Amino acid sequence: MKNFDEAALRLTVNARWTTASLAALGAIMATAQSASAQTAFTLPAPPFELPMLPSPSGNWTVMVGIGGDYTPDFVGSKNSKFRPIPIFTIRRAGSVDQFRGPRDSASIALLDVGNFRAGPAFKYVSSRKSDKYAELTGLGDVKAAYELGGFVEYYPVDWLRLRSELRQGVGGHTGTVADVSADVIVPLIQRLTISAGPRFTWKSTKATAPYFGVDAAQALASGLPTYDAKGGAHSVGFGSQISYRINPQWEVHAYVEYEKLLGDAADSPLVKLRGSSNQTTVGIGASYSFDFRIR
Template identity: 90%
Template sequence: MTYLDEAALRLTANARRTTALLAALGTIIALPQAASAQTAFTLPAPPFDLPMLPSPSGNWTVMVGIGGEYTPDFVGSKNGRFLPIPIFTIRRAGSIDQFRGPRDSASIALLDVGNFRAGPAFKYVSSRKSDRYAELTGLGDVKAAYELGGFVEYYPVDWLRLRSELRQGLGGHTGAVADVSADVIVPLIQRLTVSAGPRFTWKSTKATAPYFGVDAVQAAASGLPLYDARGGAHSVGFGSQISYRINPQWEVHAYVEYEKLLGDAADSPLVKLRGSSNQTTVGLGASYSFDFRIR
């Protein structure tokens, strides 16, 4: 083989290596471009559309009113007093007329879809003054509490309402409170409705201790034994209401609610020695409904 042939062979081999190298470089350069042209991962489509809260714009119906009820002096008391009770709810205008139970917090149904409603809820818990009642002597005051949270309610059938509330306390207590209720709603005659059903309340330790616990200072001042109140099942009960709709705007109602304290609330020396675990409330009220528009 001549030197010329060997040179030609080396040139051919070098050309092949150069071609392969250029091809590899071309592939590397092309990869980012291809990657930028499409996503790295293709996620499967969600099995269902996520519900979105409706816009607050539109027509709304507001229910406002006032009631009065004879209720225990404080939770766990065996004596009672008369108190005014405000009524306030908001719902979408044109939606199904909203049933309201006497234990319901003030609420706004931001989500109102057929037989399901949900939205924010608020409840005011009045202060407990130790100098007003002999049973509280030495226990100190408990400030007013503001419970903020939300509610959900569902109608599996037209005559049955299931409702649950979860609220967080601020002020007099800083615990969590959960209320669960069911109401069977029976129209007796036109405009006259009777409802009734069970109730259940759960409270955390921070929502229970300020009202039912007795610390060392309070024990010395009140004569009650030390007691470390913990949270848990707070009460079970039953309520009934009769309401009459005078016209599309005005409604009047009367109700009775019975509550049986449970757990550490019922075992508190304040309740056992000076009060009662049986709590009954009787009330009357009237409400007025009107529409307004949010643009």
Template identity: 95%
Template structure:
């Protein structure tokens, strides 16, 4: 009962925080005007330009927003929690309207040519505190991780997006993570779109072991058997999203994502004995787009 009460308090607090953020966005939304041809502001040109990349000068479109997700307490957990989620992307203004999947990292499309985009990507992975959840007792803390890398996405046809990301971790883990996804994008009626498709994630040993390995000291403290977690196929899954564009600036969306943990991750005693290999995330959010110019 103690853990149930604590979980309920965490859920209520996080839900109130996210509801407040979405309410603030909604208040702004009510007074938002249609998108203007004018840019919001202008930035000076950068002091230098990187070779092999197009000049950053020109107009850019920024998407920012906030969402909330009900997701596993930690990867492999059988219990859920509600968390706020930031939304951030940058693309060339005037390019094809950008589809954003709920699993996409924050990214900047420095290369935007026809149906192909590529650029840097960033993802923040929250720390995992062993004293927050009974299942993690004795396993020690894992610090927050910062994953830096890049993305590439391609539209072979207007209704299909293929995207891949490759990121290198720093902090809580120092391994490599690769995400691959495909989304079929279908307009239902004007401004209302539904999308769905498969997902796959691969993680190296250094990105897997801190979360799913159990060394001798941890085994003694936690009661779990020792386990050497190696990298490889991390998960396969499927996701679906429905989005509604209120006007050229504002969009709201809701989604569900399912993952099936694989390999050494699914076989970890943390998952097999205390958690679940089935991971489901349900979310909603709102985003706002505006333009700025670089001289």
């Protein structure tokens, strides 16, 4: 009962924090809404252009926002916590309204032609502190990781988005991560859209071992058996999102994502003895879009 009360209190406090954050975002962006139909600002042309890529000159649309989700304490945990999530994407202005899934990394669509988009992608992976959770006692800390890479996105039809990301970790892990997803996008009524589809993640050994491996020293300190975690198929899952476009600039959304750990991640003693291979995340968010121009 005590643990339940503490969890309920933590969820209530964090929910209030999210409400305040979204309200603050609204206050900041509302000042620009009066000029929403115009280009917000103009940047000078870049000093050089990259070969094989279209010129960045022209109008661009930026989507920024904030959300929050109730997600596992760490990957493989059976308990959950609340955390804030930033939203950031850039696309060519005038292209088809961009659908954004809750698992998407921050990205810039440098190549935006018809139903195809591609460009750089970035994801921040927070640090894992062993002193914060009893399940991690003796396993040591894992530093924050920065995953840098790119994405490709294709709409074979206007109601189906296919997306793939490939990222390389720096910091807490130095491995490779690949995410693949598909989303069926269905307008329910004007401005209200629901989407859903499958997800799959692959991770290399260097992206898996820091979080799921147990070396001899960690086994002695934690009481868990030693475990040499290898890479491979990391998880499979399914996600759904409902979004409402208040106006051309503002959009709010809510989502749920389920992930089933696979392979060495699921077989890790941290997951089998102290955690769960079933990972569920529930979240909400709000985003604001505005235009800028590069000469």
